Amino acid sequence: QKEVEQDPGPLSVPEGAIVSLNCTYSNSAFQYFMWYRQYSRKGPELLMYTYSSGNKEDGRFTAQVDKSSKYISLFIRDSQPSDSATYLCAMSAVSGYSTLTFGKGTMLLVSP
Amino acid sequence: GAVVSQHPSRVICKSGTSVKIECRSLDFQATTMFWYRQFPKKSLMLMATSNEGSKATYEQGVEKDKFLINHASLTLSTLTVTSAHPEDSSFYICSARAADSTDTQYFGPGTRLTVL
Numbered sequence: 422q423k424e425v426e427q428d429p430g431p432l433s434v435p436e437g438a439i440v441s442l443n444c445t446y447s448n449s450a451f452q453y454f455m456w457y458r459q460y461s462r463k464g465p466e467l468l469m470y471t472y473s474s475g476n477k478e479d480g481r482f483t484a485q486v487d488k489s490s491k492y493i494s495l496f497i498r499d500s501q502p503s504d505s506a507t508y509l510c511a512m513s514a515v516s517g518y519s520t521l522t523f524g525k526g527t528m529l530l531v532s533p
Numbered sequence: 534g535a536v537v538s539q540h541p542s543r544v545i546c547k548s549g550t551s552v553k554i555e556c557r558s559l560d561f562q563a564t565t566m567f568w569y570r571q572f573p574k575k576s577l578m579l580m581a582t583s584n585e586g587s588k589a590t591y592e593q594g595v596e597k598d599k600f601l602i603n604h605a606s607l608t609l610s611t612l613t614v615t616s617a618h619p620e621d622s623s624f625y626i627c628s629a630r631a632a633d634s635t636d637t638q639y640f641g642p643g644t645r646l647t648v649l
Contacts, residue, residue: 429574455637464539464626464640465577509576511638520567521638525576 424448427510427524436533440497444510444524447491451512451522454486456495459507459526468508469495500531536560537629539641546617547649554612554644556627563629566610567638568602571624583610617648 427444434440442456453472457465469484471477471493477484483496493512497504507526536559546552556566565584569577581602583589589602599621601613610629614621624645628638 457640462624462643462645464537464628464642467535467637467639470637520579520582523576 424522425510425512425524428527429525431528431530433530433532434500436500436502436531438500438531440500440504440529440531442495442497442508442510442527442529444493444512445491446493446512446522448512448514448522449488449491450514451491452488452515453513454484454493455511455521456482456484457509457511458504459509461506465509497529500529502531502533505529505531535631535637535639537563537627537639537641539627539644541644542642543645543647545647545649548618549616551613551615552617552646554614554625554627554646556610556612556629556641558608558629558631558639561629561631561639562607563610563631564607565630566604567628567630568600568610568612569626569628571626571643573624577626580612614646617646619648622646622648 425446456469459465471484474486474488481498485494507528509526510524511521538557540555568580580595581589581591583602583604585604591597604610626643628640
């Protein structure tokens with residue numbers, strides 16, 4: 422079993438839809454969770470950073486972490502064509518000292 | 534804030550030559566920088582971790598003599614691909630972790646290397 426599992430997609434939705442992106446993981450030591458957005462041929466851009474379980478909201482984006490289920494989610498409200506990108510989840514065990522473990526990324530396509 | 538730049542953005546070279554890629558943190562000090570490689574439609578593969586002033590730590594399977602990493606200052610790390618071959622063609626991305634000790638990594642825009 423891989424440490425981080427993420428459905429590669431593509432996930433196709435119409436403009437305005439609510440998008441749900443998810444990752445599962447196996448390492449219970451992970452405490453820090455991130456979502457990155459990567460446009461084609463560009464470097465990943467940090468979207469959300471959360472620690473431990475709970476929700477975090479930033480504009481149209483909401484990140485959820487359920488450590489008991491080893492499951493994290495990113496919700497995008499009112500999706501826009503400009504949200505079309507690959508979304509990577511990433512996680513780590515020890516802040517400031519450990520490397521990130523990435524999911525493979527989910528490609529999202531938002532059609533106008 | 535938290536901007537990381539990479540130079541060049543794109544490079545084409547002949548087989549057997551060496552190529553240097555620079556990674557700079559523009560508005561923060563980065564105690565640690567990371568180098569990743571990404572193949573088309575694949576996730577990021579960590580190549581090495583570099584801490585300022587010390588030798589880089591390479592991931593298993595990454596040849597340290599082929600991928601030379603130097604982290605001379607808190608804002609600059611370089612990756613040199615030596616004696617490049619066509620199979621080294623890839624998208625190389627660096628990231629930098631701020632000295633504030635969170636695990637947030639800020640990524641550069643990437644460098645597309647093509648070896649002919």
